[in-house]
Amino acid sequence: MLKRKLGSTDLENSAAKKKKTEFGGKIDFNHTYSLKEFEFIKDYIKERHPNFELVDGKLVSIPYSPIAYEAIVHEISRQLGNWNIQQPKSGIVTTSKGGFDFDVSGRQKIRAPDIAFTPANIYRSLDESQLWSFNGQPFTPIFVVEIANIDKKTVEKEIDTKFKKEYFASGTSVELGWLIDPENRIIWVYRRNKNKDPYRRRKEWTDLEADKTLPGFTLELSNIEDIISQNVEYEESSESSDDEDDEEEGKCPFCSTRTDNARKMVVHIQKMHL
Numbered sequence: 463m464l465k466r467k468l469g470s471t472d473l474e475n476s477a478a479k480k481k482k483t484e485f486g487g488k489i490d491f492n493h494t495y496s497l498k499e500f501e502f503i504k505d506y507i508k509e510r511h512p513n514f515e516l517v518d519g520k521l522v523s524i525p526y527s528p529i530a531y532e533a534i535v536h537e538i539s540r541q542l543g544n545w546n547i548q549q550p551k552s553g554i555v556t557t558s559k560g561g562f563d564f565d566v567s568g569r570q571k572i573r574a575p576d577i578a579f580t581p582a583n584i585y586r587s588l589d590e591s592q593l594w595s596f597n598g599q600p601f602t603p604i605f606v607v608e609i610a611n612i613d614k615k616t617v618e619k620e621i622d623t624k625f626k627k628e629y630f631a632s633g634t635s636v637e638l639g640w641l642i643d644p645e646n647r648i649i650w651v652y653r654r655n656k657n658k659d660p661y662r663r664r665k666e667w668t669d670l671e672a673d674k675t676l677p678g679f680t681l682e683l684s685n686i687e688d689i690i691s692q693n694v695e696y697e698e699s700s701e702s703s704d705d706e707d708d709e710e711e712g713k714c715p716f717c718s719t720r721t722d723n724a725r726k727m728v729v730h731i732q733k734m735h736l
Contacts, residue, residue, distance in 0.1 A: 531609055533575050533689045534644050536605060540683060542579060548551040548728050553581040556603070563600035564628045572596055577607035579676065584635070584642055602634040606677055612643045622662070625652050630660035638675040644690055 539557050560734050561574040580603040592598030595698045606629050612618035621641060629636045630652060637653035647667040655661055670681040688694060712720045714727065715736045 515681055530644070530689060534642075534686055535609055537685050537689060538609075538642075539577050541681055541685075542577065542676075542679065544566075546579075546675065548680070551582045553579055554585050555579055561596065563596050563604050564602055564631060565600035570596075570600075573624070573628060574627070576609045578603035579605040586596040602636055604635050604637045605639070605672065606619055606636055607640045607642065609642050609644065611645050612641070612648060613646055622650075625662070626660045630654060634659065638672060640670065640681075644686060647731070 492729075502691055535557060539555055543555050546555055556575075556578045558574045558576050560578060561572045562578065564571040566574050580601075584601060588601065589598055592601060606625075608621055608625070610617065612621060625639050625641065628634075629639055637654065641646070641650040641662075643650070649665040649667060649670060650662045651663045651665050652660055653671075667683065669683055672681075673680040712722050712727075714720070714731065714735075716731065
């Protein structure tokens with residue numbers, strides 16, 4: 463186990479070299495790793511292997527996603543990000559590179575939802591160890607999304623268990639979860655009941671509202687449908703149209719006000735034209 467003493471650089475370097483020698487670049491999926499070992503391995507192999515999650519001390523490999531799945535994740539995070547920009551002091555949007563410690567009954571579970579939202583008040587309260595490592599006090603987002611093909615019952619059961627037993631476990635901050643299967647056009651919405659126990663409901667394949675968890679955020683499925691149907695258009699612009707675009711760039715569509723800052727433009731439109 464890697465041990466470090468603050469203020470002793472030589473000892474830190476020596477311990478790191480020893481740990482690297484012991485590790486040898488080999489991963490034992492049957493071994494139970496400590497959180498410090500997980501941190502070390504994650505840094506050591508991040509350029510050689512896909513992401514890993516830590517579940518009950520076991521390393522779980524996260525495979526790469528096909529392009530359509532990644533495009534849908536990007537589209538959902540883009541829409542959520544646009545909503546986030548328009549909300550004052552809203553929060554932080556993360557994707558599958560952003561892990562959280564869903565510490566359930568003292569068992570560490572480092573999970574990385576496809577998309578997650580952490581409100582500003584939680585983010586501002588984090589200390590250095592929470593911001594830059596998994597060594598601090600566990601915290602979780604309030605909203606999570608998973609994108610998967612759940613045509614196989616075993617896969618659906620596994621993801622359903624992840625939502626109910628981990629994301630919505632007692633003590634986490636998660637209020638809302640979406641499980642979206644774009645291939646089969648299936649949506650499951652997860653919430654808590656009055657007793658804080660998780661439950662899920664099937665939703666129609668239509669625009670999805672986040673309600674009171676993220677007031678005003680609605681996931682529009684039209685762009686996701688375009689990704690599914692490969693309806694991605696590209697038009698080559700002429701030089702004259704490029705010049706016209708340059709003239710219009712940064713200009714308010716309702717008046718002559720100009721700004722290069724997107725947030726300032728949103729505030730201007732909301733204040734002056736809505």
